[in-house]
Amino acid sequence: MIRLIEKTYEIAPSYIKNWLMSIAGGIEFYKRYGRYYKQGIAFLRKSQWWDEGQITAYQLTKLKQLLTIAYTYVPYYREVFDSIGIDLYTIAEATSIEEILPKIPFLHKEVLRNNLIKLINRAPNLKSYAVLYTSGTTGTPIKVIYDRASYQIGHFAFLRRFYDWIGLPECFKSVRFSGRKIVEPERDSPPFWVYDIFNRRLFMSTYHMNERNLPYYIEKLNQFKPHLIDGYVSAIYILSKFILKHDVKLEFTPIGIATTAETLYEDQRATISKAFKCKVFNQYASSEGAPFITECPYGNLHINFESGIFEFLDIENRPAKPGSIAQMVVTSFRNYKVPLIRYKIGDFVELPDTSIKCECGRVMPVVKRIVGREDDILVAQDGALIGMVSYRVFKDAQHVKKSQIIQHSIKHIEVKIVKDSNYTVDDENFIRQKLLKIFGENIAITFNYVDDIPLERGGKFLSAKRLFSLKEIYS
Ligand SMILES: [Zn+2]
Incomplete structure (x- = not known):
């Protein structure tokens, strides 16, 4: 039953989506x-x-x-x-x-x-x-x-x-932001959300949250008052x-x-x-x-x-x-x-x-x-585990809109940055110094300036990620 609803859901227009979400919500309510x-x-x-x-x-x-x-x-x-x-x-x-x-x-x-x-x-x-x-x-x-x-x-x-x-x-009443693809990815006008009337829950898409669309999100939240x-x-x-x-x-x-x-x-x-x-x-x-x-x-x-x-x-x-x-x-x-x-x-x-x-x-x-x-625990050259690295590096950094630290190997780190217009070489040096302090003086650091940093599969954003397994180091 739920599976059939899901299949129909993908191709349905918005008002039908609300109904289908509510029917699925109703079934779930009794199950839970x-x-x-x-x-x-x-x-x-x-x-x-x-x-x-x-x-x-x-x-x-x-x-x-x-x-x-x-x-x-x-x-x-x-x-x-x-x-x-x-x-x-x-x-x-x-x-x-x-x-x-x-x-x-x-x-x-x-x-x-x-x-x-x-x-x-x-x-x-x-x-x-x-x-x-x-x-x-x-x-x-x-x-x-x-x-x-x-x-x-x-x-x-x-x-x-x-x-x-x-x-x-x-x-x-609640609003949920999760990795579920609740509206079609190519949609460029509201609604970017679906309402489950049964559980009084509004699902908002995490895939459409850009500067252009966010005013619509706010308007909807103000109306819904979760x-x-x-x-x-x-x-x-x-x-x-x-x-x-x-x-x-x-x-x-x-x-x-x-x-x-x-x-x-x-x-x-x-x-x-x-x-x-x-x-x-x-x-x-x-x-x-x-x-x-x-x-x-x-x-x-x-x-x-x-x-x-x-x-x-x-x-x-x-x-x-x-x-x-x-x-x-x-x-x-x-x-x-x-x-x-x-x-x-x-x-x-x-x-x-x-x-x-x-x-x-x-x-x-x-x-x-x-x-x-x-995935987002990185490793220093002496083998120490490093958590919350992005926070430690970027909490005092300026002119950075979005960032991601990618550890390619124990010796190499890539930093992806979406910069704002005031970003200068001083900002880059500041970030470099922070990284050297955490990872050790010999770590190679590559800066990569990009327009955006995509979400991972499942809709999550990783502020840091490691591309090799911990087993490779500790076994
Ligand atoms: Zn307590």
């Missing part, structure tokens, strides 16, 4: 907000106030349940567990997470991408309910299947609790810069802005917050089913412990030091149809120097920053 969702959100509203003892006990119980299910019903894990001598007895006897979890080998993306069939839970009553795809910027998107309870709780109950933290009422704006950082940032530059008067103030899928830099956060006069809440989750990290009203990024276990490791897979940039290895309680156990998701965070006690009163552990996808 069923009895499991209701149970899930009721539980999560209580568990967020648990103490450390309750959190640890809960995670151990859930892990043992997950491992038991994986061993019993998932061919891939049966094979792996047998090969390392883990059986139902070992699982039942485990007295801590540390005792059992680190023994299990990592699950790599290639297995999920190429061998999904072996990762599917064969329990007779666990029917497939929904299929999601990752919006990867590199490689083919990964397909993941969910059962009904996992879909309703693992996505929508957790999201709803995040909305609680933002301060949103049960029913609200309570929440969510989606890709880059799109919301472009809009915010436009609002500030032209001193645009907004006729609404959102309750909050929720960003996801791309790294949120501090200057972007400040710009967005200033333009819309509200707080920005960052969030981490993934379509594969990685556990959630969500930002609370006090600005801390809390690990949603009910959604899974994060291990923070350095590049050689040892526990990462406080204050360092760490890769996340995830064991998820969000999806029992395709269980992820010690999955190397390829995303990085910066850990706090000391453990943070948040003023919001939640004991849920905190990470300092979501640093980015594996």
